[in-house]
Amino acid sequence: MPGIQPNPNCKIMGVVNVTPDSFSDGGQFLDPHNAIEHALRLLEAGADMVDVGGESTRPGASAVSVEEELQRVIPVIEGIVQAAPDALISVDTSKAEVMQVAVEAGAGFINDVNALQATGALQVAVEADVPVCLMHKKGTPETMQNNPQYKDVLHEVQSFLQDRADNCLAAGIKPEHIYLDPGIGFGKSLQHNLILLKGLREIRALGFPLLLGVSRKAFIGAILDQPEADKRVSGSVAAATWGWFNGADILRVHDVAETRQALKVLTAINQAQA
Numbered sequence: 001m002p003g004i005q006p007n008p009n010c011k012i013m014g015v016v017n018v019t020p021d022s023f024s025d026g027g028q029f030l031d032p033h034n035a036i037e038h039a040l041r042l043l044e045a046g047a048d049m050v051d052v053g054g055e056s057t058r059p060g061a062s063a064v065s066v067e068e069e070l071q072r073v074i075p076v077i078e079g080i081v082q083a084a085p086d087a088l089i090s091v092d093t094s095k096a097e098v099m100q101v102a103v104e105a106g107a108g109f110i111n112d113v114n115a116l117q118a119t120g121a122l123q124v125a126v127e128a129d130v131p132v133c134l135m136h137k138k139g140t141p142e143t144m145q146n147n148p149q150y151k152d153v154l155h156e157v158q159s160f161l162q163d164r165a166d167n168c169l170a171a172g173i174k175p176e177h178i179y180l181d182p183g184i185g186f187g188k189s190l191q192h193n194l195i196l197l198k199g200l201r202e203i204r205a206l207g208f209p210l211l212l213g214v215s216r217k218a219f220i221g222a223i224l225d226q227p228e229a230d231k232r233v234s235g236s237v238a239a240a241t242w243g244w245f246n247g248a249d250i251l252r253v254h255d256v257a258e259t260r261q262a263l264k265v266l267t268a269i270n271q272a273q274a
């Protein structure tokens with residue numbers, strides 16, 4: 001599709017999980033100090049922003065209460081603000097109350113895998129006046145990988161995201177504050193994920209900036225026959241690179257230094273002038 005170029009200002013969002021069942025850190029960050037340290041290391045490694053989440057959304061994960069999520073996430077956001085006042089902090093939550101308290105604590109981006117569909121979430125986002133990410137998922141994390149079915153996955157994801165973006169615009173969210181995300185791994189088979197990635201430009205063509213999260217996900221494990229998530233780094237960088245070429249504006253990744261290397265090399269080649 002013409003007109004969609006690699007974004008020379010593509011941002012790297014580093015993942016900071018504050019969950020006991022996190023697949024990438026084994027819960028070692030439940031102590032807020034460890035999570036804060038991890039966030040600072042990601043920023044030093046070249047992250048443009050960090051995404052702090054207290055509710056795991058990977059396949060099989062169960063929901064947590066508002067109180068639990070607040071206890072996990074808010075001390076970490078406060079600690080990052082104190083140590084790195086200029087850092088851009090994203091809160092990865094679907095709950096209106098967590099969004100509200102997180103923004104008051106200093107979060108400047110709302111990343112919602114539920115696309116602001118929870119009660120009160122859209123209104124909190126409007127009043128917060130910060131960028132939001134609207135992600136597609138089918139089902140809930142606990143059961144979403146039980147035989148997901150689509151007639152036309154690319155079209156269904158596109159029309160869902162367009163519909164949610166329309167809702168946000170009607171509620172008063174600025175168009176430049178709306179990021180869309182196909183939700184790789186959220187109620188999708190390997191084939192569904194690959195079709196969405198191949199068709200990423202068609203989602204970008206809706207006219208909103210794009211956020212993409214592929215890092216260490218099961219579809220990469222399936223391609224590589226690699227069951228261990230932390231051994232999928234090169235595959236993850238390759239998938240992120242594909243995202244960059246196809247118009248992604250924010251890449252959500254665990255391996256910030258490795259992804260930054262890839263983006264620097266791609267950008268240098270892309271900027272060459274004869």
Ligand code: PT1
Nearest residue numbers: 057058059135181184185213217218219
């Ligand atoms: C994502 C994302 C996210 N992913 C946004 N936020 C997760 N905007 C959390 C697997 O298949 O892609 N976009 N927040 C992590 N969720 C998953 C889902 C982790 C699937 C792993 C898998 O392995």
